Amino acid sequence: MSNGVRPTTGEAYTDGSGAFVPAVERIERGSGIAGERRVRADVCVIGTGAGGAPVAKELAEGGMRVLMLEEGERRSADEFNARPRDMTALLYRDAGQLATIGNVPIVLPLGSSVGGTTLVNSGTCFRTPGGVLEVWARKFGLEQLTVEELDPYFRRVERELNVSQVPAELAGNNALVVKRGADALGWSGDFIYRNAKGCVGSGVCAFGCPTSAKQHTGQTYVPRAWQAGAVTYSGCRAGKIVVEGGRARAVEATTSGGGRLRVECDAVVVACGAIHTPLFLRRSGLGLDSGQLGRNLAIHPATAVRAEFAEEIDMARGVPQSFYIDEFADEGIMFEGAAGPPDYLAMSFPFSRERHRDLMLRFKHLSQFGVMVSDRSRGSVRERAGRVEIRYDVGPDDVELFRRGIELLAELYWEAGARRVFLPVHGHAEQTEPDPRPLRDAKPRARDLTLMAFHPLGTARADASAACGVVDGDLRLHGVDGVYVADASVVPGSLGVNPQITIMALATRLAFHLLGEPAPQHEPEPESIARPRVGRAHGVAA
Numbered sequence: 246m247s248n249g250v251r252p253t254t255g256e257a258y259t260d261g262s263g264a265f266v267p268a269v270e271r272i273e274r275g276s277g278i279a280g281e282r283r284v285r286a287d288v289c290v291i292g293t294g295a296g297g298a299p300v301a302k303e304l305a306e307g308g309m310r311v312l313m314l315e316e317g318e319r320r321s322a323d324e325f326n327a328r329p330r331d332m333t334a335l336l337y338r339d340a341g342q343l344a345t346i347g348n349v350p351i352v353l354p355l356g357s358s359v360g361g362t363t364l365v366n367s368g369t370c371f372r373t374p375g376g377v378l379e380v381w382a383r384k385f386g387l388e389q390l391t392v393e394e395l396d397p398y399f400r401r402v403e404r405e406l407n408v409s410q411v412p413a414e415l416a417g418n419n420a421l422v423v424k425r426g427a428d429a430l431g432w433s434g435d436f437i438y439r440n441a442k443g444c445v446g447s448g449v450c451a452f453g454c455p456t457s458a459k460q461h462t463g464q465t466y467v468p469r470a471w472q473a474g475a476v477t478y479s480g481c482r483a484g485k486i487v488v489e490g491g492r493a494r495a496v497e498a499t500t501s502g503g504g505r506l507r508v509e510c511d512a513v514v515v516a517c518g519a520i521h522t523p524l525f526l527r528r529s530g531l532g533l534d535s536g537q538l539g540r541n542l543a544i545h546p547a548t549a550v551r552a553e554f555a556e557e558i559d560m561a562r563g564v565p566q567s568f569y570i571d572e573f574a575d576e577g578i579m580f581e582g583a584a585g586p587p588d589y590l591a592m593s594f595p596f597s598r599e600r601h602r603d604l605m606l607r608f609k610h611l612s613q614f615g616v617m618v619s620d621r622s623r624g625s626v627r628e629r630a631g632r633v634e635i636r637y638d639v640g641p642d643d644v645e646l647f648r649r650g651i652e653l654l655a656e657l658y659w660e661a662g663a664r665r666v667f668l669p670v671h672g673h674a675e676q677t678e679p680d681p682r683p684l685r686d687a688k689p690r691a692r693d694l695t696l697m698a699f700h701p702l703g704t705a706r707a708d709a710s711a712a713c714g715v716v717d718g719d720l721r722l723h724g725v726d727g728v729y730v731a732d733a734s735v736v737p738g739s740l741g742v743n744p745q746i747t748i749m750a751l752a753t754r755l756a757f758h759l760l761g762e763p764a765p766q767h768e769p770e771p772e773s774i775a776r777p778r779v780g781r782a783h784g785v786a787a
């Protein structure tokens with residue numbers, strides 16, 4: 246095999262003719278397991294999202310007997326009706342109602358099916374910025390994680406997922422109107438690179454892709470793992486890891502059929518995500534030595550600014566997250582598309598009664614765009630009375646970043662020709678003229694902001710020192726043999742960009758290490774990739 250160049254523009258994104266169709270479905274449903282069952286595997290992977298699925302596929306293709314435990318069920322496009330209300334209940338954990346406790350509540354949705362959160366995510370793909378890796382090396386001793394070291398793993402992930410750039414004609418008017426404002430102001434931005442194949446711009450990525458174009462892990466890595474012999478036990482919740490003689494020996498799980506499953510194995514890869522991995526490790530009595538488990542939670546908090554235009558936009562059409570602006574990424578502010586169908590906007594518009602109704606009647610003339618902050622604030626996760634408790638206070642630096650980001654996005658909307666701009670700030674919900682002073686003078690507090698977050702990270706952070714982190718730079722749990730963590734929880738701080746392919750590249754690297762294989766040498770070079778201006782790790786530097 247030669248390196249070659251993999252197309253990432255033009256038809257690369259829309260061509261679904263070569264879409265992967267799994268030949269086998271090796272899935273055991275927990276609903277069918279009512280009694281006790283024992284099974285044997287070389288490696289038990291817990292979770293099938295961005296972290297778990299790539300490890301499972303690579304290990305299975307490398308010849309290992311792999312068993313995936315997944316609490317959720319397998320969902321397919323046949324069940325996706327593109328209605329946010331139905332799909333949120335079907336595809337999100339706790340019907341999308343999970344939220345933080347702190348100086349402002351922040352909704353933090355997580356996926357709950359085979360494919361984890363990748364099934365409901367927006368598909369945006371950015372490599373880990375080099376400046377972030379440099380800070381990781383300095384601050385966490387992760388010197389081995391360089392741009393050059395990770396390059397072959399990124400290439401491999403990007404090929405597996407067909408990461409390619411949204412063409413302008415599918416980006417939707419929502420993106421084009423924002424691009425018009427950015428161009429007028431001379432701000433840097435571009436169409437987003439995404440894991441899609443045959444995308445038709447139906448606008449509901451966060452509610453289950455009805456055409457199976459989005460290359461989430463339940464659609465790609467998991468079936469490829471099956472093809473190589475791995476098995477997924479869905480509806481099976483891992484309860485704890487059994488350690489004997491300083492080494493992992495088994496995983497105990499409960500099934501949705503009321504049964505119990507014991508997986509005897511030589512190694513365990515934990516990939517339950519940044520909220521559930523620390524809780525699971527704690528239940529197993531593992532990862533406690535550094536005192537860092539469940540702490541250092543970064544979330545990339547986000548909000549959205551909306552604007553009304555005379556022209557028709559219809560943000561329900563096109564790829565919802567298709568354009569980004571990185572002009573202020575070095576300050577810790579990224580702007581990314583956040584469009585969607587009317588009921589999505591209706592849920593989050595900060596108005597009620599007639600005003601809400603009147604604005605929703607103008608839906609086709611409304612635009613919405615996201616502000617994401619590379620946070621310096623940190624939170625924590627723990628279990629209390631059997632429930633997840635996420636504590637997170639937005640610190641004053643991050644509040645100020647939001648104020649600045651909202652002000653900048655409002656400026657862009659006015660430049661693009663908006664008639665009215667709607668801000669996610671209590672007491673400043675509507676601007677009727679381009680005047681930033683009222684918001685500036687008001688000095689908003691955290692509790693004045695309407696926030697969401699999509700990227701929990703860092704709760705089992707990697708650090709070369711066992712005294713400071715939960716896993717080492719190769720994702721091995723400090724202090725016990727045979728346990729690894731490969732998900733968002735190991736990412737030691739904010740990335741300033743969306744995390745899914747960082748997690749996948751780290752997970753792929755772990756799999757190659759477990760197989761004793763060198764990095765893949767023949768992955769094609771992408772024709773082009775996103776190069777956002779994230780020069781230094783704003784959020785990590787705190």
Ligand SMILES: Cc1cc2nc3c(=O)[nH]c(=O)nc-3n(C[C@H](O)[C@H](O)[C@H](O)COP(=O)(O)OP(=O)(O)OC[C@H]3O[C@@H](n4cnc5c(N)ncnc54)[C@H](O)[C@@H]3O)c2cc1C
Pocket residue numbers: 291292293294295296297314315316317354355356357358359360361362363365366367368369370371451481482483484516517518519521522525566699700701731732733734743744745746748
């Ligand atoms: C709406 C939305 C949009 C997003 N958009 C983007 C985007 O465009 N680009 C991007 O890079 N990122 C995006 N993200 C974030 C990205 O999807 C996540 O960072 C990523 O999926 C995290 O991977 P993970 O493996 O850590 O966790 P997950 O993908 O959440 O996978 C964890 C899996 O573990 C399972 N699990 C948990 N506990 C157990 C247990 N005890 N036993 C068995 N199974 C268990 C869960 O059911 C889940 O399937 C978005 C997130 C959301 C919510």
Ligand code: SF4
Pocket residue numbers: 368441443444445446447448449450451453454455456457458459563564565
């Ligand atoms: S825009 Fe529609 S077709 Fe394209 S990935 Fe999203 S849900 Fe699938």
